[in-house]
Amino acid sequence: MVSSIKQRQKAVIDRLESTFLHKRIGHAYLFDGEKGTGKEEAAIHFGKLLLCERPQNAVPCETCNACKRVQARIHPNVTIIEPDGQDIKKEQMSSLIMKMTKKGYEPGRKIYIIARADRMNAAAANTLLKFLEEPEGDVTAILLTEAYHSILPTIQSRCQRIPFLPPNREEMMAKLVETGITPSMAATVTMLTADSEKAKELAENDQFALLRKTVLKLMEAADRHVNEALLFIQSDWLPVMKEKEDMELGLDLLLYAYRDIVSLKAGLQAELTFPDHQQHLRTLSMKMTYNRLSENMESILQAKKKLYGNMNRTLLMEQLVLNLQEGLMLV
Structure with a gap:
């Protein structure tokens, strides 16, 4: 030890x-x-x-x-x-x-x-x-x-x-890939934890894989129409995010998705959290201003605070979706 x-x-x-x-x-x-x-x-x-x-x-x-x-x-x-x-x-x-x-x-x-x-x-x-x-x-x-x-x-x-300094993320990702984890999943879990053992546990967890997929599908639904996104909250998001811990993790992943959008918009060389969805995230980056991206990320952070305060999760997510959907405008 x-x-x-x-x-x-x-x-x-x-x-x-x-x-x-x-x-x-x-x-x-x-x-x-x-x-x-x-x-x-x-x-x-x-x-x-x-x-x-x-x-x-x-x-x-x-x-x-x-x-x-x-x-x-x-x-x-x-x-x-x-x-x-x-x-x-x-x-x-x-x-x-x-x-x-x-x-x-x-x-x-x-x-x-x-x-x-x-x-x-x-x-x-x-x-x-x-x-x-x-x-x-x-x-x-x-x-x-x-x-x-x-x-x-x-x-x-x-x-x-x-x-406390974080470990080298690229090295962590490489070690996970050596154990059979896909590069895209390795990229996601190493954003959530700096502990290589916990990262591997997450990467091999079926519930986490479903949670990750659900977050990305919400991004796609919000891109198409607000009503579709609101329906998705009821039909897909809430059944998967049954526990507060799941909801918190889902909001973290959503925040990292917007971080990816900012990185792509700015042309940064940072490792993405969702490299397998780079094309869609790049499309979103062209629809949103930096100011709106900042506001959306702040909305997610506020949603996390409300989650800790025991706010109704359905209402919390519906409010969040409405805030996020406002940002999809051509610039």
């Missing part, structure tokens, strides 16, 4: 180990990077280092009782917070702070890791902010996010930002 994360994010691990070696451990860090870049893995590694009974040269021993319990996520000094449903709620933050401030812990630093920190609702973020402003004792916060700019600026300013 140690060698794996060090190979993938050497600069990050070197920086964390250096802060430990020079006794400059911060009270709050913000690990920022794409899905699959190893943020939680690095957070656990850092937690082991901070609690290890016999670290050597700023490296956890991996064999002591503390290291084993941190790795197993059962050390009482380490708390991991994840979204409860679609977001992280105020009650979760209040419970965390109460736990961090009460007695009864083992000796050593207390560490809390907040996964998907950008999913904190306003009340949760403000509750955490108060704790970050006045940390008590040896406490270290590690916030993990794939959307740094969605974190409150006041929280950003109180954390040391540690960026």
Whole structure:
């Protein structure tokens, strides 16, 4: 595990180990990077280092009782917070702070890791902010996010930002193709995750293949007529996107389709998410202005936010389709 994360994010691990070696451990860090870049893995590694009974040269021993319990996520000094449903709620933050401030812990630093920190609702973020402003004792916060700019600026300013570099996408795609994945599917999954194993799982998943196909068919329906697109939402989209996770993934793919359109319109050499549909996407690029493309991408991002807020999914998609269809104009 140690060698794996060090190979993938050497600069990050070197920086964390250096802060430990020079006794400059911060009270709050913000690990920022794409899905699959190893943020939680690095957070656990850092937690082991901070609690290890016999670290050597700023490296956890991996064999002591503390290291084993941190790795197993059962050390009482380490708390991991994840979204409860679609977001992280105020009650979760209040419970965390109460736990961090009460007695009864083992000796050593207390560490809390907040996964998907950008999913904190306003009340949760403000509750955490108060704790970050006045940390008590040896406490270290590690916030993990794939959307740094969605974190409150006041929280950003109180954390040391540690960026996680994505792997070389072309190399990931080549390795997937070597295992029998089609180049087009490899291009799609490597946009969704930087973890090669998860990318392969997605590429071999029949449900994901259907989801991908459904997103592209929606693009085609919206290109023809708004009524056809609205009918498609009822007949094809909603039956496939049964779970919120599917809907979120579908919206991500839709966003990447528009990213492809922008790349083609601008003549960029970037790897496309949907290279097998390049001709249709290029046609769309000639029908839409840059301003409209930007507005459509913002509409998709807003739809994702409404999804987290438990908006009716049928109404959400119908509104989105109406917004997207407005952009199909000759320039």
